[in-house]
Amino acid sequence: MSGKKIIYIVMFASITLLLTFSAWAKETTNPKYAADVPKFLLTPDKVETEFLGDLEFFDGMPSEATVKKAYDFLDLSRGVEAFLNGMPATSLYAMLEGLKDAGLKPGDLGITEDLLDARGLLLTAQSTTPYAFAEIDLKNGPVVVEIPGPVLGTLDDAFFHFVSDVGLTGPDQGKGGKYLFIGPDYEGDIPEGYFVVKSTTYRHWLLMRVFVKDGDLKGSTKELKEGFRCYPLAQANKPPKQKVYNLSGKQFNTIHANDEHFYEELNAVIQYEPADAFNPELVGLFASIGIKKGKTFSPDARMKKILKEAAAIGNATARAITFSPRSKAVYFYPDRQWYSSFAGGSHEFMNNGELVLDDRIMFHYAATGITPAMVTPKVGTGSAYAATPKDDKGEYLDGGKTYKVTLPVPIPVNNFWSYMVYSGQHRSMLETDQKSAGLDSTMPSVKPNQDGSYTVWFGPKAPEGHEGNWIQTVPGKSYLAILRLYGPLEPWFDKTWKPGDFELVN
Numbered sequence: 289m290s291g292k293k294i295i296y297i298v299m300f301a302s303i304t305l306l307l308t309f310s311a312w313a314k315e316t317t318n319p320k321y322a323a324d325v326p327k328f329l330l331t332p333d334k335v336e337t338e339f340l341g342d343l344e345f346f347d348g349m350p351s352e353a354t355v356k357k358a359y360d361f362l363d364l365s366r367g368v369e370a371f372l373n374g375m376p377a378t379s380l381y382a383m384l385e386g387l388k389d390a391g392l393k394p395g396d397l398g399i400t401e402d403l404l405d406a407r408g409l410l411l412t413a414q415s416t417t418p419y420a421f422a423e424i425d426l427k428n429g430p431v432v433v434e435i436p437g438p439v440l441g442t443l444d445d446a447f448f449h450f451v452s453d454v455g456l457t458g459p460d461q462g463k464g465g466k467y468l469f470i471g472p473d474y475e476g477d478i479p480e481g482y483f484v485v486k487s488t489t490y491r492h493w494l495l496m497r498v499f500v501k502d503g504d505l506k507g508s509t510k511e512l513k514e515g516f517r518c519y520p521l522a523q524a525n526k527p528p529k530q531k532v533y534n535l536s537g538k539q540f541n542t543i544h545a546n547d548e549h550f551y552e553e554l555n556a557v558i559q560y561e562p563a564d565a566f567n568p569e570l571v572g573l574f575a576s577i578g579i580k581k582g583k584t585f586s587p588d589a590r591m592k593k594i595l596k597e598a599a600a601i602g603n604a605t606a607r608a609i610t611f612s613p614r615s616k617a618v619y620f621y622p623d624r625q626w627y628s629s630f631a632g633g634s635h636e637f638m639n640n641g642e643l644v645l646d647d648r649i650m651f652h653y654a655a656t657g658i659t660p661a662m663v664t665p666k667v668g669t670g671s672a673y674a675a676t677p678k679d680d681k682g683e684y685l686d687g688g689k690t691y692k693v694t695l696p697v698p699i700p701v702n703n704f705w706s707y708m709v710y711s712g713q714h715r716s717m718l719e720t721d722q723k724s725a726g727l728d729s730t731m732p733s734v735k736p737n738q739d740g741s742y743t744v745w746f747g748p749k750a751p752e753g754h755e756g757n758w759i760q761t762v763p764g765k766s767y768l769a770i771l772r773l774y775g776p777l778e779p780w781f782d783k784t785w786k787p788g789d790f791e792l793v794n
Contacts, residue, residue: 360594366576367598371550372605373570373645375652376448378544378553379411383493383656384423385553386410386542391533394425395518399498401509402536406717406725409541411656412675412710412770413717415724418509420496421535422518426471427490427560429520432482432527433469436515438462441496442659443469446489446561450635450658455496457661459483468521472562479521489565495657542656543714546603548596551577555585606653609646611677611684611712611768618647625682625789626674626771629655635663654715654768665776668702672776677712677768680789684712688763690747694788697740702775704729707744709759712766720760727759728772746790 335343340361344351350358386409392398399420404413413419424431424443435441439455439462451469456462460483468482471490478484500508519527544553558574563581574580577595578587587595616622617631629651632639635658637648651658654675661670677685685691699705708726709718717725727734727744733756736742745751746769750758761767771787779785 363577363591363594364598364601366573367551367595368602368605370554370574370577370579371599371602372649374550374554374574375544375606375649377446377557377566378550379652379656380444380446380448380491380493381553381557382544383410383421383542384491386540387421387423390535390538390540392421392423393531394423395431395520396531396533397422397513397516397518398533398535399509399513400536401506401513401534403505403724404536404717405723406719407537407539408535409543409714409716411543411715412654412708412768413656414706414708414770414772415717415726416706416728416730417500418498418505419535420498420509420512420516422494424469424492424494424518425490426469426474426487426492429522430468430470430474430476432517432519432521432524433467433494434515434517435460435464435467437464437511439496439498439512440661441494442657442661443485443492443494444658445487446491446557447566448652448658450660451487451492452483452485453659453661454494457659464515472565479524489561491560543716546599548592548599550599550602551579551587551595552585555579606649610650610653613646613650615646618650620674621783621786624786625676625678625680626787627676628673630663633664635660654710667778667781668775670775672773672780674771674787675768676790677766678790680791685746685761685767685769685790687718687761687765687767688748690745690749690751690793691790692743692745692793693769693790694737695742695744696785696788697736698779698785699729699742699773700777700779700785701729701773702777704774706772706774707759707769708772709746709761709767709769712768715768718761718765718767720762722760725759727757731756733757745793747793751793 331345331348333345335345337343340357343354343357345354387398390398397420400418403418404410404415420439424433433454435454440457441454443451443454445451452458454460454467459465466482468478468484469492470478470484470486472488496512498509498512513532517527517530544550554574558571558579558581578591579585613627615631618627618629620626620628629647631647632644637644637651665671679685679691693707695705706726706728710716711718729742734742735756743754743757745754745758746761747758748761748763769790773780
């Protein structure tokens with residue numbers, strides 16, 4: 289056979305093979321039952337991302353490296369979300385554990401007979417009014433609480449949800465009375481003669497404020513100390529003697545962790561409370577990082593590393609939301625630095641069907657005690673709060689510098705106003721040589737200006753001639769300032785009155 293003939297045969301065979309392959313390929317890429325697939329449904333073989341770098345796929349199937357990146361990111365993001373959204377639970381847990389460390393057991397009453405100072409770590413507490421605290425634990429059955437007289441109090445559950453007010457804003461309306469708190473497991477009879485309150489969790493925090501009459505601190509706390517009772521319903525016929533502790537001057541901590549120990553606190557809450565006590569989606573979030581009811585929380589080395597990172601990011605995020613809020617809705621005025629986490633006017637942080645997550649984060653990172661009375665006071669009653677960590681230029685307040693703030697006349701309060709400063713680190717009272725970490729208009733040393741307005745000075749040293757209107761700060765320390773108006777009047781609500789911003793004094 290000639291060479292030319294062989295060449296023709298090979299060429300013919302090649303062309304036949306090519307045509308056959310093309311037909312097969314056409315059938316493969318254009319199947320008989322083909323969909324019109326939009327491009328946005330398809331995943332390219334390589335996707336570039338800013339956070340995870342290059343992600344690689346084989347026709348949509350993630351490579352082993354991409355799978356690892358995806359799971360690491362999922363666990364990290366869920367860890368951050370668990371930090372931010374589990375904060376209400378850990379905040380209340382830390383409060384109750386702090387009281388326990390101070391010597392209190394459930395049912396015991398802790399009271400700041402000589403007011404609070406910076407030695408006790410409590411989120412944005414104030415030093416002008418006595419506080420009283422108690423843990424109400426319903427795991428072993430209903431608990432009776434006897435309120436003797438006109439206190440301002442509230443009960444919050446294990447996820448810091450409002451359960452009931454007691455005292456002036458509660459069912460007893462300040463006249464005192466017996467409350468019966470019932471937990472989720474109780475199926476027995478409910479006796480008459482009580483204000484009955486039911487809850488879905490076991491552990492609760494009872495917070496009460498005592499009103500000081502005519503400057504008589506001891507006399508004002510005496511009625512509560514002598515008349516308060518807390519005991520199990522099972523012992524109602526013969527209540528045990530009430531234990532009362534003075535918490536003034538004690539060093540104790542009631543603030544949750546900001547590092548990976550946060551997740552241990554959250555786990556303790558989940559293990560103690562009923563399985564269905566909280567929102568199932570949140571419980572599912574916690575379970576996804578290993579915090580699961582009835583299971584030991586024991587993250588492996590990989591997960592420990594991820595949760596440490598998640599806590600750091602969660603803490604930074606909470607601080608950004610709390611100290612540099614980006615939502616304009618939280619600010620009281622467009623030209624002032626003062627703001628509040630209750631922008632929607634709801635103690636549940638609801639706004640037109642929306643749970644405002646950042647508002648809830650801001651509140652629980654900086655403050656404590658949830659009650660409707662705190663959010664929507666009536667004109668002339670209750671209290672209003674405004675906070676800022678920044679001066680009029682938007683710069684963080686520096687404890688080494690001197691500032692002044694002026695309250696224009698007339699100040700819209702039915703009772704009195706106060707300023708207090710709190711550490712930018714632990715959000716409790718700023719540690720200085722001033723016991724009160726602030727001042728209020730009832731103090732004889734606080735003097736008005738000639739026109740009736742008040743100027744308050746903040747700095748490491750008292751400005752000459754203004755010693756009585758001075759709040760001490762510390763060089764090298766940041767701080768958050770809170771203005772409180774007790775019995776706010778209409779000009780506060782309609783915003784026709786505005787407090788001044790912090791002005792740097794050279």
